Amino acid sequence: MSGPTNPVLDAKRLVAEAHSAPGGPGVWPHRNLLSLESLSADDIRLVLDTALAFEDVSTRSVKKVPALRGRVVVNLFYEDSTRTKTSFTLAAQRLSADIIDFSEKTSSSNKGESLRDTVRNIEAMGVDIIVVRHPAAGAPHLIARNVKCCVINAGDGRHEHPTQGLLDLYTMRQAKGRIAGLKVAIVGDVVNSRVARSNLHGLLKLGAEVTFVGPTTLVPRAFESMGARLCHDFDAVIDQFDVINMLRIQKERVSSNVFPSLQEYSRLFGLTNERMRRAKPDVLVMHPGPINRGVEMSGDVADGQKSAVLKQVTNGLAVRMAVMFLCKQASENS
Amino acid sequence: MDGDMSNLLIRNGRVIDPSQGMDKSADVLIENGRVAAIGNGLTAPNGKTIDATGQIVCPGLIDIHVHLREPGNEDAETIASGSAAAAAGGFTSIACMPNTQPALDNEAMVEFVFRQAARAGLCNVYPIGAITKRREGKELAEMGQMVRAGAVGFSDDGAGVADPAVMLRALQYAKMFDRPIIQHCEDASLAEGGAMNAGPTALRLGLPGIPAMAEEMMIQRDLLLAANTQARYHVAHISTAGAVQMVREGKRRKIQVTTEVCPHHLLLTDDCCDTYDTNYKMNPPLRSEADVEACIAGVADGTIDCLVTDHAPHDRARKELDFQNAPFGIVGLEVALGLFVKALVTPGHLDWPGLIARMTVNPARVLGLAKGTLGVGSDGDVTIIDPNRSWTVDPTEFRSLSRNCPYEGWELRGRAMQTVVGGRVVFDLATAAPPVAVA
Numbered sequence: 001m002s003g004p005t006n007p008v009l010d011a012k013r014l015v016a017e018a019h020s021a022p023g024g025p026g027v028w029p030h031r032n033l034l035s036l037e038s039l040s041a042d043d044i045r046l047v048l049d050t051a052l053a054f055e056d057v058s059t060r061s062v063k064k065v066p067a068l069r070g071r072v073v074v075n076l077f078y079e080d081s082t083r084t085k086t087s088f089t090l091a092a093q094r095l096s097a098d099i100i101d102f103s104e105k106t107s108s109s110n111k112g113e114s115l116r117d118t119v120r121n122i123e124a125m126g127v128d129i130i131v132v133r134h135p136a137a138g139a140p141h142l143i144a145r146n147v148k149c150c151v152i153n154a155g156d157g158r159h160e161h162p163t164q165g166l167l168d169l170y171t172m173r174q175a176k177g178r179i180a181g182l183k184v185a186i187v188g189d190v191v192n193s194r195v196a197r198s199n200l201h202g203l204l205k206l207g208a209e210v211t212f213v214g215p216t217t218l219v220p221r222a223f224e225s226m227g228a229r230l231c232h233d234f235d236a237v238i239d240q241f242d243v244i245n246m247l248r249i250q251k252e253r254v255s256s257n258v259f260p261s262l263q264e265y266s267r268l269f270g271l272t273n274e275r276m277r278r279a280k281p282d283v284l285v286m287h288p289g290p291i292n293r294g295v296e297m298s299g300d301v302a303d304g305q306k307s308a309v310l311k312q313v314t315n316g317l318a319v320r321m322a323v324m325f326l327c328k329q330a331s332e333n334s
Numbered sequence: 335m336d337g338d339m340s341n342l343l344i345r346n347g348r349v350i351d352p353s354q355g356m357d358k359s360a361d362v363l364i365e366n367g368r369v370a371a372i373g374n375g376l377t378a379p380n381g382k383t384i385d386a387t388g389q390i391v392c393p394g395l396i397d398i399h400v401h402l403r404e405p406g407n408e409d410a411e412t413i414a415s416g417s418a419a420a421a422a423g424g425f426t427s428i429a430c431m432p433n434t435q436p437a438l439d440n441e442a443m444v445e446f447v448f449r450q451a452a453r454a455g456l457c458n459v460y461p462i463g464a465i466t467k468r469r470e471g472k473e474l475a476e477m478g479q480m481v482r483a484g485a486v487g488f489s490d491d492g493a494g495v496a497d498p499a500v501m502l503r504a505l506q507y508a509k510m511f512d513r514p515i516i517q518h519c520e521d522a523s524l525a526e527g528g529a530m531n532a533g534p535t536a537l538r539l540g541l542p543g544i545p546a547m548a549e550e551m552m553i554q555r556d557l558l559l560a561a562n563t564q565a566r567y568h569v570a571h572i573s574t575a576g577a578v579q580m581v582r583e584g585k586r587r588k589i590q591v592t593t594e595v596c597p598h599h600l601l602l603t604d605d606c607c608d609t610y611d612t613n614y615k616m617n618p619p620l621r622s623e624a625d626v627e628a629c630i631a632g633v634a635d636g637t638i639d640c641l642v643t644d645h646a647p648h649d650r651a652r653k654e655l656d657f658q659n660a661p662f663g664i665v666g667l668e669v670a671l672g673l674f675v676k677a678l679v680t681p682g683h684l685d686w687p688g689l690i691a692r693m694t695v696n697p698a699r700v701l702g703l704a705k706g707t708l709g710v711g712s713d714g715d716v717t718i719i720d721p722n723r724s725w726t727v728d729p730t731e732f733r734s735l736s737r738n739c740p741y742e743g744w745e746l747r748g749r750a751m752q753t754v755v756g757g758r759v760v761f762d763l764a765t766a767a768p769p770v771a772v773a
Contacts, residue, residue: 136656
C-alpha cells in the first residue's frame with residue numbers, strides 16, 4: 001500500500017510482531033504503568049518503538065488517529081502540573097479518546113483519606129484509563145489494587161515518573177541513535193527526584209552507565225545499591241558524559257539544610273556556559289522542566305544548541321500516546 | 335462461666351515454669367482460683383479436668399505492650415475485643431499503652447481500664463500510664479495517683495520523650511514508686527516524616543526513612559540518664575543491631591535497663607515494603623537483615639528480656655490510605671505465639687523453657703506483676719500449648735476488631751489450646767465459638 005503511513009496500524013503491527021517474534025519480548029503484558037523498575041528492557045524498547053510510530057501524528061494537518069476512539073481517560077492530579085497534564089491531555093486527544101480532568105489538591109485534613117473511594121467512583125463512571133499524579137509515593141499502586149481499569153503513574157512523590165523516564169530515553173535514543181553504552185549524568189536533587197529514579201531504572205536496563213552528581217546531602221551513598229555511580233565534584237567529571245540531565249532544584253530545600261544557599265549550589269553544581277565548554281562537544285543537555293534559570297542551569301545553556309529541552313516536551317506526546325495505547329490493548333486482551 | 339470455677343485439674347502435661355526452673359511431666363491443680371499443687375496423680379473430686387497429654391502447661395502468657403484503642407477509637411479495638419484476642423492467643427495478662435484518645439494520663443482513666451477489663455472478664459489488663467500530661471512531653475503526669483489506682487509503668491509510647499530534662503525528671507520521679515519508664519526510642523527530628531526504615535529500599539521506593547540512628551541516639555542518651563538516676567528504664571520494641579548492643583552494654587554496666595522485641599522485628603525486613611502494602615508499616619519500622627539477626631541474638635543471650643506484640647489495631651479505612659499517610663502498626667495478639675516459635679524455637683535459638691521465660695516471668699518482673707509463675711498459692715493463670723499444632727493464619731478468624739496483619743496465609747506451628755485465668759477457662763480452641771464477623 002502506498003500513501004501516508006497509518007500509525008495505528010504501525011503500532012498494532014509492532015505489538016503483533018513483538019508478540020510473535022521467536023525469543024522476542026512477547027506481548028506488552030502491562031495493564032498499568034506504575035514504574036520503570038517493573039518493566040523489562042524489551043518492554044521499554046517496545047514503548048519507544050511504538051512512540052516512534054506515533055511520532056508523526058503531531059506533524060500532520062489532522063493531528064488525530066482513532067486508536068482510543070470511544071475510550072475515556074481521566075487526569076487525576078493531586079499536585080499542580082500544567083505541563084504533564086497538558087501533555088497527557090493532548091496525547092489522549094490525538095488517540096481520539098475523551099479526556100476529563102479530575103483535579104484535587106490534598107488538604108492536610110483529608111490527606112488522601114478518600115483516594116480509594118475517589119478512584120472507585122471514577123471507575124464506576126466507565127473510565128478506561130486513570131492518569132494519576134500524587135504527592136505520596138505508592139499512591140498509583142494503591143489505586144491499581146482497587147480498580148480494574150488502566151492506571152498510569154504521572155509521578156508519585158519521590159518514587160517514579162515513568163513517562164518522563166521513557167520520554168528521556170526516547171530523546172536520548174533519537175539524538176544518539178542508541179542507549180547502550182551511553183554515559184549519562186543526572187545532576188541535582190536526586191534523593192527527592194522521581195525523574196532520577198525512573199531514568200536510572202530505564203537507562204540501566206538498556207545498558208547505559210548512570211552517574212548521580214550532586215551534594216552529599218542530595219546524593220546519598222545508598223544509591224550505589226541501585227547501580228548508580230556517585231560523584232560530588234561536577235567539575236572533575238563533566239567532560240565524561242554523553243548526556244547531562246539536570247534536575248530542578250526546589251528553592252525550599254535551603255530551609256531543610258541540604259545546602260546553604262542557592263548561590264552556593266549554583267556555583268558547585270549549576271550547568272553554566274563555563275562548564276559547558278569543558279563538556280563533550282556533542283553532549284546532550286536535558287531537563288524535565290520547569291527550569292530555574294540561573295540556579296541549576298544558565299539561560300544560555302537551556303536555550304543553547306545542545307539543549308534538548310523542547311524536544312523532550314514534543315517527544316512526551318508520542319511516548320504518552322504509546323503508553324496509553326499499549327496499556328489499553330493489554331487490558332482488552334486480558 | 336461453665337462448671338465449678340473453684341477447681342481445675344490439668345493432667346499429664348509437660349509443666350514448664352521458668353520462675354521455679356521447672357520442666358517436668360506433672361498435673362497442675364487449681365483450687366479457688368489459685369495454684370494449689372503441682373505433682374503426679376493429683377485428683378480434683380469436684381472440678382473440671384483437662385487432659386494435657388503431649389502439651390505444654392505453663393504460667394499464663396504476658397504481653398506488656400498492647401494498644402487497646404479504648405477510649406477514642408473503638409472501631410479499631412475495645413478493651414473487651416482486645417481481651418478476647420489476648421485470650422485466644424494464650425495471653426492471660428496484657429499491659430495496655432496510654433496513647434488512647436484522650437491519653438491515659440490520670441487516675442480516673444486507670445480505673446476506667448480496670449473497670450472495662452473486669453466487665454469483659456477474659457484476661458488481666460494492666461494500664462500503663464502516660465509519662466507526661468496528654469503525652470505532650472512537657473509536664474509530668476500524675477504518676478503517684480496513677481500508681482495508687484494500679485498503673486504498672488509509664489510510657490508516652492507512640493512518641494519518645496524528646497526533652498532530656500523532662501526524661502531525667504520522669505526517671506527520678508518514677509523511681510519513687512519503683513515503676514519503669516518505658517521509652518518509645520525515636521529522635522523526632524531525625525525520624526520526622528519517615529514512613530519506613532531509612533536504607534536502600536526506602537530510597538528506591540521514594541519513601542521518607544526513619545534511620546536506625548533515631549532509635550539508637552535516644553537509647554544512648556537515656557542510658558546516661560538511667561545510670562545517673564539508677565531508675566528502671568525499659569526500651570520499648572527494640573529494633574536495631576546498635577540498640578541491642580547498647581542495652582547489652584548497659585546491662586554489663588549494671589544500669590537497670592530492660593527491653594522487649596516484637597515478632598515482626600524477628601521475622602520481617604524492610605524489603606517487605608516493596609509493594610507499598612501498609613501492613614508492613616510499623617514503628618519502629620521493619621529493619622535490615624543484620625538488625626533481625628542482632629535482635630534474635632539479643633533474645634538468645636538474654637539481652638532482650640521480653641517478647642511482646644505491640645498489638646496495634648487500625649480500622650480498614652485508615653490502613654488503606656497510601657503508605658506515607660497510613661498509620662503505623664499491626665495486630666499481633668492472636669498470632670504472636672506461633673510467630674515466636676517460628677522465629678526462635680524452630681531454628682533452635684531458644685528451647686521451650688527459654689521462650690516461656692520471656693513471655694511469663696520476665697515481663698512480670700519488668701512491670702512488678704505477681705504473675706508469670708505457677709508457684710503454689712499464685713494466681714491460677716495457665717496457658718496450655720500444643721507445640722506441634724500446625725495452623726494457617728486467617729485474619730477473618732481474629733477476635734480483634736482489626737485485620738491489619740501481614741501474616742495472612744502463613745503456616746505456623748504451636749498454638750494455645752486453652753487459656754485459663756484465675757482457674758477459669760477463658761478460651762478453649764476446641765469449643766471456641768466462631769468470632770463475630772467483621773466487614
